[in-house]
Amino acid sequence: MFEMSRLIRNEWMKIFKRNSTYILIAILMGAVFLFAFVSSWSNNQQSQSMPWEEQVSQQMNVYEQQAAQSENMEEKIYYQDQVAIAQHRLEEDIPPPKHTGFTQYLLDSKSNITFAVLFTVIIASGIVASEFTWGTIKLLTIRPVKRGKILWAKYFTTLLFSLTLALITYLAAIIGGMMFLERGDGVLLTMVGDNIVEQSVWIESLRLYGLAFVNMIIMTSFAFMIGTLSRSNALAIGLSIFLMFTGQQLVFLFQEYAFVKFYLFTHTDFSQYLQPNPMIEGISPLFSVTVLMLYLIVFLLVSHFSFTKRDIAT
Amino acid sequence: MNEQPVVQLKNLTKKIGSKTIIDDLSLDLYPGQVTGFLGPNGAGKTTTIRMMVGLMKATSGEVIIDGYHLNKNYTKSISQVGAIVENPEMYKFMSGYQNLVHFARLQGNISKERIKEVVKQVGLESRIHDKVQAYSLGMRQRLGLAQAILHKPKFLILDEPTNGLDPAGIREFRMYLRKIAAEDGVSVLVSSHLLSEIELMCDRIAIIQQGKLISIRSVQGSDQDKRKVFLFKVSDKEKAWQIVKDNDEDIEVEIMDDRLMINLEKEQAAQINRTFIENGIDVYEIIPHKKTLEEEFLEMTGGEQIV
Structure with a gap:
């Protein structure tokens, strides 16, 4: 246990003694602030919209139609809930969050996690591969510590780093939002059982970030595996980022085929379950979790055996 | 050990x-x-x-x-x-x-x-x-x-x-x-x-x-070897070479640049030195030539490059 913590401290030190890490974090924060600024700026460009009561009742009509049309039970319930919430707003005079306000902005800001994923992928692909590039792998592995342990320490450090970046993204989004956007604009409502209750923006936003973090863990582990296998920094970063951007698109390309149900990127976006129609028919959150766990186990096993069994001849 | x-x-x-x-x-x-x-x-x-x-x-x-x-x-x-x-x-x-x-x-x-x-x-x-x-x-x-x-x-x-x-x-x-x-x-x-x-x-x-x-x-x-190559620097190489050969047919002797290379035992070296002087050849230097590790190494490995 003590040994593991020493190893993790080593890896953490090697990440944070490099200037490039700070540059990545600075870029990440800059991107989040830019997002906040652009949100407030584009909101100001929009002309005065209609009063919220009108908007909500329009929305309600749409939901009612959709509820009537939908054949699938889950979908019907979802739209019925939305109708109920809209009605509740009108009856009790509870405005929804404004498009221009802090609440909606903070929920939308979860898309910034993409930057955090990108930068974590860079670190994850390099954490093993760089040791080979630098030649330090020789001095690292001739120690009274099993190679497997060194690898696991690196993996945990990568996860810790991805969590750190996710937190930085979240905190920067809050700070950016407070700087650029107006606050106190309406209330989020949700159904709990049969009751309509107020939902805190903090809990809702954390939930969205949390779901995005699942994607982050998978991408990080994938990059980690590629880095361990290829022992080349550039290849690992390139391949991981390429898949990050094309992987999701391929889901639509593959949707005709049966294997799409077992394709990694069908499952990485958990926010698809917040609405009734997931990307592919016939998948459920539990199924997705199972598939992702299987992928994760394969990634880690491949990394482990590649790292512990292969000769080091750099 | x-x-x-x-x-x-x-x-x-x-x-x-x-x-x-x-x-x-x-x-x-x-x-x-x-x-x-x-x-x-x-x-x-x-x-x-x-x-x-x-x-x-x-x-x-x-x-x-x-x-x-x-x-x-x-x-x-x-x-x-x-x-x-x-x-x-x-x-x-x-x-x-x-x-x-x-x-x-x-x-x-x-x-x-x-x-x-x-x-x-x-x-x-x-x-x-x-x-x-x-x-x-x-x-x-x-x-x-x-x-x-x-x-x-x-x-x-x-x-x-x-x-x-x-x-x-x-x-x-x-x-x-x-x-x-x-x-x-x-x-x-x-x-x-x-x-x-x-x-x-x-x-x-x-x-x-x-x-x-x-x-x-x-x-x-490598110091223990009894036989060694001695390098003699003398006033007249050719004459010295002849003297060595007359003395003993079997001795390996070779003229190299301005020196004579003779393969000898230690006692023989002193003997030959005396013979030279008796025959009016001046002896300026006698150097026992020790094989360096490099020479030995090259001999053993057949002259391949060392790195």
């Missing part, structure tokens, strides 16, 4: 594909002994060293360090090894001190005091908090040595350790190796292509060629 060897290599073989890189190599290394490891380019020095520290797995054969099998009891056996494998590559973006802290954490229980002590031993006190980026090759070698001796190993492997050191540094390094071998009983394996360096530093030399160990012998051994 009646002591137990610290390191035993038993019938070590490494095959990559159908190619045999190391072929049935056996070698024992004893405490307090500095062994030089020589071989031409591609003979398998680095592969052997990599197998000794577990970076590569042997196809067959065993590495036993301090009584533990490297394969079966990796952490126990490797804990007694300190090594520089090829260049001492460090984390350039960290200071020398941070690098040592890093390796100390990997070794386990190493105190701050011990790190300081080692830094002093290798003479890096004034620059230890600078980034390794700014180090010269010699300073990196010193830092490499520091990380290798941090945990006071019983067995030290040094690959090209004097590369980049200045003459004073090399001397200092040699003294240090001799000291830890003599005082702490550390067994040292040094691979180098500087043969004169090896000659000064080592008690014993192991020569490897095409994956096979072709010779192990002690450095002092």
Whole structure:
């Protein structure tokens, strides 16, 4: 246990003694602030919209139609809930969050996690591969510590780093939002059982970030595996980022085929379950979790055996 | 040597594909002994060293360090090894001190005091908090040595350790190796292509060629030969040559530049000198010519390039 913590401290030190890490974090924060600024700026460009009561009742009509049309039970319930919430707003005079306000902005800001994923992928692909590039792998592995342990320490450090970046993204989004956007604009409502209750923006936003973090863990582990296998920094970063951007698109390309149900990127976006129609028919959150766990186990096993069994001849 | 060897290599073989890189190599290394490891380019020095520290797995054969099998009891056996494998590559973006802290954490229980002590031993006190980026090759070698001796190993492997050191540094390094071998009983394996360096530093030399160990012998051994080549510098080479031949048909004698090269026993050399003088030939110099390690090495390995 003590040994593991020493190893993790080593890896953490090697990440944070490099200037490039700070540059990545600075870029990440800059991107989040830019997002906040652009949100407030584009909101100001929009002309005065209609009063919220009108908007909500329009929305309600749409939901009612959709509820009537939908054949699938889950979908019907979802739209019925939305109708109920809209009605509740009108009856009790509870405005929804404004498009221009802090609440909606903070929920939308979860898309910034993409930057955090990108930068974590860079670190994850390099954490093993760089040791080979630098030649330090020789001095690292001739120690009274099993190679497997060194690898696991690196993996945990990568996860810790991805969590750190996710937190930085979240905190920067809050700070950016407070700087650029107006606050106190309406209330989020949700159904709990049969009751309509107020939902805190903090809990809702954390939930969205949390779901995005699942994607982050998978991408990080994938990059980690590629880095361990290829022992080349550039290849690992390139391949991981390429898949990050094309992987999701391929889901639509593959949707005709049966294997799409077992394709990694069908499952990485958990926010698809917040609405009734997931990307592919016939998948459920539990199924997705199972598939992702299987992928994760394969990634880690491949990394482990590649790292512990292969000769080091750099 | 009646002591137990610290390191035993038993019938070590490494095959990559159908190619045999190391072929049935056996070698024992004893405490307090500095062994030089020589071989031409591609003979398998680095592969052997990599197998000794577990970076590569042997196809067959065993590495036993301090009584533990490297394969079966990796952490126990490797804990007694300190090594520089090829260049001492460090984390350039960290200071020398941070690098040592890093390796100390990997070794386990190493105190701050011990790190300081080692830094002093290798003479890096004034620059230890600078980034390794700014180090010269010699300073990196010193830092490499520091990380290798941090945990006071019983067995030290040094690959090209004097590369980049200045003459004073090399001397200092040699003294240090001799000291830890003599005082702490550390067994040292040094691979180098500087043969004169090896000659000064080592008690014993192991020569490897095409994956096979072709010779192990002690450095002092070459002095024991009874017959030697003597170089005579004389006033009249031709006449001197004739005298030697008249004296004894079988003596090997050769004119080389302005000298005579004669293969003799010690007593004969004095005899011949007297004969020269009696025949009116002036003798300016008599030099017993000792074969250098380099010559021997080239003879043994058939003149292949050494690195």
